[in-house]
Amino acid sequence: MKSSPAPDIHLRFAYQVRHWQFRVLPFGFSLSPRVFTRCMAAALAPLQSSGHEDPAVPGRLADLRDHEAKLGLKVNLDLSCLNPSQTTTFIGVALDTTTMRARLSPLHVENIIHLLALFQMGG
Structure with missing residues (x-):
């Protein structure tokens, strides 16, 4: 079964006759965690469909890092804990x-x- 593509989600607003749109996901809004989770699910779907049930397990960490680099994702390793x-x-x-x-x-x-x-x- 093929997963549906992630929806095109943008936070836009108008202020004093000008239109603004965030270029990154602004954390602090109530929907941000949900949007982040959906985006990450879509980003990890190719790994999961190729047999990686949990791509974050230590033996598959290299695959995960390669995949995120291909997607242009940047992980802040200083703020990350790679060990469960x-x-x-x-x-x-x-x-x-x-x-x-x-x-x-x-x-x-x-x-x-x-x-x-x-x-x-x-x-």
Whole structure:
């Protein structure tokens, strides 16, 4: 069964008689995650149809990287985690999906304690 092509989705608006259109997907709008997911599903469809059930598994990471390069996608490796994990730190909060807890990261706690010490000294 052939998948249907992704719809042509653009965010456009008019302001003071001029028309504007985003050239990239603006995150922060309520539909952005849904649009991103649909676009990525369409982008990964050729890999999945060729037998890659999950193209992000470590043994197939090279195939995924080649495919994204052909599509012109740029992955920010500094902000990416290529190893599966159930814990991560995001904006100073340590998230753990096994315990379903969110806590301040140890570095964040250390920074707060340091700032409190400066505050108490009047510095």
